[in-house]
Amino acid sequence: MIEVLGYVGLGLVVGAMSSFFGIGGGVTLVAVMVSVAGFTQQEAQATALAFMVPTATVGVIATRRHGLGDLKASAVLGASGALAAVGGALAALALPAETLRYVFAAFIFLLGLNMLLRPLPPDPEEEFVP
Amino acid sequence: MILILIGVGGGFLAGLLGIGGGGLMVPLLVSFEKLRQRQAHAVSLGAVVVLALAAAITYGAADEIRLGTAAALFAGGVFGAPLGARLLSRTNDVLARRAFGVLLVCTAIYLAAT
Numbered sequence: 462m463i464e465v466l467g468y469v470g471l472g473l474v475v476g477a478m479s480s481f482f483g484i485g486g487g488v489t490l491v492a493v494m495v496s497v498a499g500f501t502q503q504e505a506q507a508t509a510l511a512f513m514v515p516t517a518t519v520g521v522i523a524t525r526r527h528g529l530g531d532l533k534a535s536a537v538l539g540a541s542g543a544l545a546a547v548g549g550a551l552a553a554l555a556l557p558a559e560t561l562r563y564v565f566a567a568f569i570f571l572l573g574l575n576m577l578l579r580p581l582p583p584d585p586e587e588e589f590v591p
Numbered sequence: 592m593i594l595i596l597i598g599v600g601g602g603f604l605a606g607l608l609g610i611g612g613g614g615l616m617v618p619l620l621v622s623f624e625k626l627r628q629r630q631a632h633a634v635s636l637g638a639v640v641v642l643a644l645a646a647a648i649t650y651g652a653a654d655e656i657r658l659g660t661a662a663a664l665f666a667g668g669v670f671g672a673p674l675g676a677r678l679l680s681r682t683n684d685v686l687a688r689r690a691f692g693v694l695l696v697c698t699a700i701y702l703a704a705t
Binding site: 469473474475476477478488491492495496503505506509510511512513516519520521523525527528529531532535536537540542544545546547548550551552553554562565570572574575576 | 594595596598599608611614615641647650651661665676694695705
């Protein structure tokens with residue numbers, strides 16, 4: 462029971478991150494399931510993806526309400542990437558769990574550095590409201 | 592054309608790493624499609640629905656999904672998602688980007704160290 466409540470709480474936090482960061486919150490979710498709950502890397506990734514489908518859908522509805530998003534662009538991205546997603550999943554399933562975990566860690570480290578260090582593009586339209 | 596390439600890259604990573612693919616798509620949408628950070632997040636989120644579904648079906652066929660856990664996570668996530676969207680529409684782009692970076696670096700170090 463406590464375990465279930467823990468997952469509900471984790472889902473709440475990650476759901477908020479999902480629509481805030483646009484990354485499905487999957488990074489944190491996979492990390493927690495692997496290090497705290499003892500999932501294999503593949504199980505964690507599979508469960509994170511299963512969680513992401515309905516949660517991201519709710520997130521899209523919410524961001525649209527705030528006037529953000531572009532469904533046509535999202536559809537082009539989704540349609541062109543769906544087959545690649547299947548290929549990526551098959552590759553992950555073929556790798557040993559430990560190897561996949563290091564690939565995962567390396568990728569999100571580089572990604573984080575990129576977000577931290579890359580200079581921001583000029584954005585004249587932006588109106589900052591504190 | 593660039594959108595298609597971004598979709599393929601995001602899709603592959605979504606399947607390989609179980610992260611939805613936004614981690615790659617958001618910075619690329621900002622750089623190449625000149626979208627603002629918040630708009631890129633929102634566009635990526637829409638694509639994640641499709642990419643995550645395609646990848647989840649593949650993992651599901653290999654019996655790797657723990658459905659009970661996913662359902663419990665969603666029970667919380669359904670309330671968290673609107674919360675994040677509200678923050679997204681109120682927070683400036685710089686803050687969102689830096690917070691994103693800090694989160695990812697910390698998670699990577701934690702994972703590699705344990």
